């Protein structure tokens with residue numbers, strides 16, 4: 001879709017003029033305005049507008065002093081920008097994938113962080129939680145080899161002692 005590339009080159013309404021080449025018959029011309037120097041950069045017969053607008057605009061850009069002064073380069077700029085945006089989008093998606101992978105490694109639940117900043121904020125707390133959980137598991141491992149009933153009895157005794165101690169103090 002070459003004409004879309006030069007969408008900022010405004011097309012004026014078609015005007016009937018004498019043809020520029022033999023047989024010099026009347027025909028409809030469309031003036032195209034350069035967005036950089038704001039002059040008519042091309043005068044295109046209406047029926048050829050779609051096919052020739054892009055090449056006429058490109059031809060003008062090569063000689064447009066204002067465009068060159070801005071540091072403009074005659075490349076397909078919009079396409080280049082699009083590919084850069086696509087690359088960035090892909091990179092962002094990869095980063096989000098990494099973030100959720102890290103989050104699931106530490107056993108984080110929903111909602112998972114979506115940015116690196118959020119991950120950095122929430123990760124230390126998550127690591128602390130893992131530490132606490134592991135310590136509790138180590139303490140409970142004292143009961144290894146005991147049945148559920150025995151464990152329950154032990155806890156009741158411990159709790160009973162604590163209640164007694166509280167009463168005495």
Ligand SMILES: [Zn+2]
Nearest residue numbers: 034036037064
């Ligand atoms: Zn120009």
